[in-house]
Amino acid sequence: MSPVAPTTARFISFEGIDGAGKSTHIEALGERLRQRGAELVHTREPGGTELAESLRELILHRGMDSLTEALLVFAGRRDHLQRVIEPALAAGKTVLCDRFTDASFAYQGGGRGMDLAVLETLEQWVQGTRQPDLTLWFDLDPAIAAQRRAAAREADRFEQQDLDFFTRVRAGYAARAARAPQRFARIDASLSVPEVAAQIHRLLESRGW
Numbered sequence: 001m002s003p004v005a006p007t008t009a010r011f012i013s014f015e016g017i018d019g020a021g022k023s024t025h026i027e028a029l030g031e032r033l034r035q036r037g038a039e040l041v042h043t044r045e046p047g048g049t050e051l052a053e054s055l056r057e058l059i060l061h062r063g064m065d066s067l068t069e070a071l072l073v074f075a076g077r078r079d080h081l082q083r084v085i086e087p088a089l090a091a092g093k094t095v096l097c098d099r100f101t102d103a104s105f106a107y108q109g110g111g112r113g114m115d116l117a118v119l120e121t122l123e124q125w126v127q128g129t130r131q132p133d134l135t136l137w138f139d140l141d142p143a144i145a146a147q148r149r150a151a152a153r154e155a156d157r158f159e160q161q162d163l164d165f166f167t168r169v170r171a172g173y174a175a176r177a178a179r180a181p182q183r184f185a186r187i188d189a190s191l192s193v194p195e196v197a198a199q200i201h202r203l204l205e206s207r208g209w
């Protein structure tokens, strides 16, 4: 795992509580990188392969305890890394991944209260040293996110959770960000869509991307 990738290869993940609005911006960011010559692979977790998409259905819609949930999430991640992410990076492509392991620390760790040491072990087993080069964390007050979600589609097992759950998820992201400040960029997702897009634009400019 984790072969040295060509320098053009970039692995960018997008994180945040449900309703933070990240999906709106992934497309625009991809378009910008494409215009600058990047070959893109746009993918997501849970999911990203046929097997992992099947696991996603179970994770989002079937009742299970938090360890089972974490094991399924990481099983899907392993398949996703092996079949999609690692080959794409090895070929010099840019991978845009809608959620990755930080979500496990935020949702299973923070939200469900799982032992972080267990998650760290799974992380090590499944991905070795592989981490995104950049993680855009769309940070938003859980009360505002709940209002935004109310207008959207039917809620899955996570979206049905209460404000306390999402407050813990948010704290889980904050703790992960504090441990990897170089990798994480916090986006203020309370702002309007054009203002959030401008934040992302400035961030990429500062990296020369």
Ligand code: TMP
Pocket (backbone or CB within 6 Å): 018, 044, 045, 046, 073, 099, 100, 101, 102, 103, 104, 105, 107, 108, 158, 159
């Ligand atoms: P999505 O709706 O953004 O595609 O995400 C699906 C849900 O899966 C979201 O509520 C967060 C949850 N999730 C986890 O609980 N753990 C994980 O590791 C990942 C990647 C997602």
